[in-house]
Amino acid sequence: MRVAITGAARGTGRLLAEAFAERGARVFLSARDPVAAGRVADAISQRGPGRAVAFRCDLAAPDSVRGFAAAVADRTSHLDVLINNGAAYIEGDDLADASDDTIESVLAAGGTGTVLLTKHLLPLLRASSRPDVVNMISTCGEVGHRRSDAHPAFYAAKHAHAGLAEILSYRLRPEGIRVISLFPPDFVQDGPRRAESDLTAQSVIDCVVFAVGQPRDCFIREFHFEQVRSLNL
Ligand SMILES: NC(=O)c1ccc[n+]([C@@H]2O[C@H](COP(=O)([O-])OP(=O)(O)OC[C@H]3O[C@@H](n4cnc5c(N)ncnc54)[C@H](OP(=O)(O)O)[C@@H]3O)[C@@H](O)[C@H]2O)c1
Numbered sequence: 001m002r003v004a005i006t007g008a009a010r011g012t013g014r015l016l017a018e019a020f021a022e023r024g025a026r027v028f029l030s031a032r033d034p035v036a037a038g039r040v041a042d043a044i045s046q047r048g049p050g051r052a053v054a055f056r057c058d059l060a061a062p063d064s065v066r067g068f069a070a071a072v073a074d075r076t077s078h079l080d081v082l083i084n085n086g087a088a089y090i091e092g093d094d095l096a097d098a099s100d101d102t103i104e105s106v107l108a109a110g111g112t113g114t115v116l117l118t119k120h121l122l123p124l125l126r127a128s129s130r131p132d133v134v135n136m137i138s139t140c141g142e143v144g145h146r147r148s149d150a151h152p153a154f155y156a157a158k159h160a161h162a163g164l165a166e167i168l169s170y171r172l173r174p175e176g177i178r179v180i181s182l183f184p185p186d187f188v189q190d191g192p193r194r195a196e197s198d199l200t201a202q203s204v205i206d207c208v209v210f211a212v213g214q215p216r217d218c219f220i221r222e223f224h225f226e227q228v229r230s231l232n233l
Helices: 011-022 034-047 062-075 100-126 152-175 201-213
Strands: 002-005 026-031 051-056 081-084 132-136 178-183 222-224
Touching: 002 011, 011 026, 011 034, 011 051, 011 081, 011 201, 026 034, 026 062, 034 051, 051 062, 062 100, 081 100, 100 132, 100 152, 132 152, 132 201, 152 178, 178 201
Parallel strands: 002 026, 002 081, 026 051, 081 132, 132 178, 178 222
Antiparallel strands: none
C-alpha cells in the first residue's frame, strides 16, 4: 500500500505514518520541517516492515504543496491513500486573539493547501485499485459545534476542509475513490482508553486503519465522536 500524509513529523500524523508502515506500507510523509520529517522517516524505515521517505510540505504555501505532489509523482505511479492531516491549531474566543498573518496561514493551509494537494495527487489516486482520501477534520468542522476554545479562523479552516470532503465523497464515489473524514473532539496523544476518559490518538488511528481496510463495497464516509460529558456544561 502506498500512503501520502501531511503534518507527519509529530503528533497524530507521525502515529498514522507509523501505523501504516507497521502494516507494510510505503509512506510518503511530509512536514513543514524537512529535517524533522526525515528523522521520522528514518526511524520508520529502520523499524520496518514498511518504508518511509520524507518531503517538505507547508500547506500554507502553494508552491510547496505542488512540490510535494510532484516529488511523490516522481517516486510512484499510483497512490492508495492520501491522508490530509496537517493543520495548525490556534486558540482564542475573539477574532482579535490571532494576528492577520496567523489567520491567513491557518486558512491557507486548511483551505487552499488541502484542496491543492488533493487536486495534484488525484491523478495518482486514480491510478490505484484501492484509492482512499482520509481527512483529519475536527468537531470544529461540524455544523453547529461550539464547544471548542479554538479560534474562529480554525473553525473556518475546518469547515473549508469539511466542505471539500463532503462534495468530493459524492463526486468521487462513482470512480471508486472513498473520501473518509474524521471529526474528533480534542483528544490526547496518550491515556487510558476507558469510557470516562478522553478520546486517544490511538483510537482515532484505529478508526482510520479500520475504514481503509474495509472491502470496497464498504464506504465509511464520516466518523463522529460523542465527547465526554463535562459537568460544567
Ligand atoms: N489533537 C487533537 O485534539 C485534535 C482534535 C481534532 C482534530 N485534530 C486534527 O488532527 C490533525 C492532527 O493533529 P495533531 O493531533 O497531531 O495535533 P497538532 O499538534 O495540532 O498537530 C498539527 C500538525 O499539523 C502540522 N501543520 C501545521 N501547520 C501546517 C502547515 N501549514 N503545513 C503542513 N503541516 C502543518 C503540524 O506540523 P508542525 O510540526 O510543522 O507544526 C503538526 O504535525 C490535525 O488536522 C488536527 O486539526 C486534532
